[in-house]
Amino acid sequence: MTTVRIxxxxxxxxxxxxxxxFARDAEALGVDDLWVVEDLGWNGGVSAAAVALASTERLRVGIGITPAPLRSPALLAMELATLARMFPGRLVAGVGHGVAEWMASVGVAPKSPLALLEETIRSVRALLHGERVELAGREVRLDGIRLVHPPLVPPPVVAGVVRPRSLELSGRVADGTLIAEGHGPRDLERVRELTAKGGAGADHDLTVLAFCSVGEDPEQVARTLRPSVEGQAGWLGRPPEQVFTVSGRAEDAAGRVDELAAAGAGTVVLRVVGDDPLKQIGKVLEALAASGRTPATASPATARGEG
Known part of the structure; x- marks a missing residue:
């Protein structure tokens, strides 16, 4: 039996x-995580995480991702610590490079994105663990900063990265890696190799985002996913047919989740495309329960297949 967070x-x-x-309904449905987004011009990730946490009782909330160039490490650590103090054990903080063009458009493009990300993650993790941070880095300077109220349960800080050197960096400094939509089981093998090269151990958690569409008509599912798949294919630099999705009939989608789990994913986060996203998620949860491939904390109704 495969256990994976959904x-x-x-x-x-x-x-x-x-x-x-949405957060309350997702929690009632039995999902383990809700992930919010921080993209320039759309939403603030920390404020969205606060709303989701305050609206629910059990749900773990992930931020995917805060762009390091937009955030002072000290301020980011303060914000995360506040949430982690109020909602212990329920927060995952994703940090990444951000889209280079967007960072340039607001005047925060770093000279060395790799140095900035490493120094940011190291600083934020240290501050969240109650340490006093002195750093005169290539991109970050902190002069004896310490949090007055560090979290009792420091949240994991995961790196949302794609390229090989960034994946090595994630293995070196982060608690886990957040992997963008479109990456499948074979990609995860390479991610494991690169994060291990950076020094990651077996406890380095992989969280995989995946486009999801569930339906009985495969042609309709393909049409629904096509704009998302083609757009992601261009960003990843691969043909659309090589963009991995969790899609098809519910049992097929559950099988795709299982493929990711077998390849090392600890969490699979579904980015649902199409109508009634929670209904689609419910069908995947039912199919997982019916086949013995269970989410980490299924609701009683879902575990019985009642949905």
């Missing part, structure tokens, strides 16, 4: 005011 993304295109009800 999450759902609150898509950046969805109105922010819908987040509280």
């Amino acid at each position: 999450g759902v993304m609150y898509d950046r295109d969805w109105a922010p005011e819908g987040l509280p009800a």
